[in-house]
Amino acid sequence: LYIEFTRPINLELEKINFRINDEIIGIIEINKNLNDLxxxxxxxxxxxxxxxxxxxxxxxxxxxxxxxxxxxxxxxxGTGTIEGRFYIDIYIKDLKTNKTFIIKRDNIHIYYESAGIKLFSM
Incomplete structure (x- = not known):
């Protein structure tokens, strides 16, 4: 996950949900300030x-x-075995207001290679 900003910000990367269609198949709990990444x-x-x-x-x-x-x-x-689409939801919390917003990425392409997994979002 690459993040760019122009000045230090008071946001926290809370978690990332991995979904197939509407089913959450995994969650990464992060809870780190973006400045500290x-x-x-x-x-x-x-x-x-x-x-x-x-x-x-x-x-x-x-x-x-x-x-x-x-x-x-x-x-x-991505093998044709499972029907549906793969998504990730990125949860970011504004530490000043305590509000969380979600960035939804729905154009995810997954490739497995001998060197490991490659994940692309457009």
């Missing part, structure tokens, strides 16, 4: 606006493999 690249400075983009990452691969199985044996997502 690992950097994944040097900050990017926009040439026009001169704003600095802070780039953070939260790796979900190991949790994802626990949910689906190392060889996709639990749900067989």
């Amino acid at each position: 690992e950097n994944f690249a040097e900050p990017y400075i926009d040439e026009k606006t001169k704003e600095k983009s802070i780039r953070k990452i939260y790796l979900v691969q190991n949790d994802f493999l626990k949910i689906l199985g190392k060889k996709n044996e639990k749900y067989k997502v």
Whole structure:
């Protein structure tokens, strides 16, 4: 999960739900401030606006493999065995207002390779 923002923010990455259709098949509980996540690249400075983009990452691969199985044996997502679509819901909490909002990603493509899983969202 890659996150970019232009100044330190008071948001918390609460959790990520993994769903097939409307069924939750797994949950990753995170509860970390976005500012405290690992950097994944040097900050990017926009040439026009001169704003600095802070780039953070939260790796979900190991949790994802626990949910689906190392060889996709639990749900067989993307193999034609299971009907339906794969989704993730990202829960972010505003620590100032204590309100949580959900980012729903519904165009998820999953590929298993010998090197491990690859997950793409468009």
